[in-house]
Amino acid sequence: MTTTPDGPAAARRLLIVGPPGAGKGTQAARISSALSIPAISTGDIFRANVSGETELGVLAKSYIDKGEYVPDEVTNDMVRSRLAEDDAQAGFLLDGYPRTLAQVDALDAMLDEAGSALDAVLMLEVDYDAVVERLIARGAEQGRSDDTEETIRKRIEVYREQTTPLVEVYEKRGLLRRVDGMRSIDDVTTALLQVLGA
Numbered sequence: 020m021t022t023t024p025d026g027p028a029a030a031r032r033l034l035i036v037g038p039p040g041a042g043k044g045t046q047a048a049r050i051s052s053a054l055s056i057p058a059i060s061t062g063d064i065f066r067a068n069v070s071g072e073t074e075l076g077v078l079a080k081s082y083i084d085k086g087e088y089v090p091d092e093v094t095n096d097m098v099r100s101r102l103a104e105d106d107a108q109a110g111f112l113l114d115g116y117p118r119t120l121a122q123v124d125a126l127d128a129m130l131d132e133a134g135s136a137l138d139a140v141l142m143l144e145v146d147y148d149a150v151v152e153r154l155i156a157r158g159a160e161q162g163r164s165d166d167t168e169e170t171i172r173k174r175i176e177v178y179r180e181q182t183t184p185l186v187e188v189y190e191k192r193g194l195l196r197r198v199d200g201m202r203s204i205d206d207v208t209t210a211l212l213q214v215l216g217a
């Protein structure tokens with residue numbers, strides 16, 4: 020358990036949400052090392068499977084390249100087995116999951132079974148036009164197959180339709196912590212650690 024001399028124990032079972040290009044992966048890596056918890060990115064796990072040409076990868080690629088979500092059952096099973104690993108027992112930061120209301124229910128059930136619950140949901144607030152620019156630049160630098168302008172627009176549309184309803188769910192539970200994601204990378208990290216009391 021991490022404690023600070025003058026504050027409460029830092030929350031350890033966390034989600035980070037925000038639109039594509041909001042900087043979730045960058046911030047997740049930083050929070051993960053600051054709190055010594057694994058950052059678990061469903062997008063990264065899918066991409067590793069795509070590169071490894073596994074059965075899961077072949078299936079996932081057909082959705083990812085269109086900017087659509089991989090079917091819930093596939094994603095839920097993958098997360099369930101990842102959360103069962105040893106390193107996730109003391110806490111985790113999930114990046115890119117849950118993304119649909121069905122995934123919220125599935126995650127609740129997984130945590131319930133394990134006798135645990137979420138501590139906080141970090142939300143990176145960004146402007147949609149700015150993220151399109153960031154993603155086009157990332158596509159040019161990293162060659163991600165889903166960072167083309169057409170796919171980016173589709174991903175943002177899918178995010179607005181399927182993922183923004185989650186914000187309300189977590190807000191009602193009192194778990195949502197909003198942070199301005201348009202500031203510098205360091206400032207965003209500082210703000211995230213601050214809302215976590217870390």
Ligand code: ADP
Pocket residue numbers: 038039040061062063065082083084086087088089090091094114115116117118119122165174
């Ligand atoms: P983004 O930058 O769009 O947030 P990610 O790396 O998190 O990208 O995800 C890339 C793609 O992987 C998504 O567009 C989707 O096809 C698939 N994916 C990732 N997480 C999920 C999820 N929780 N449910 C369904 N599909 C997912």
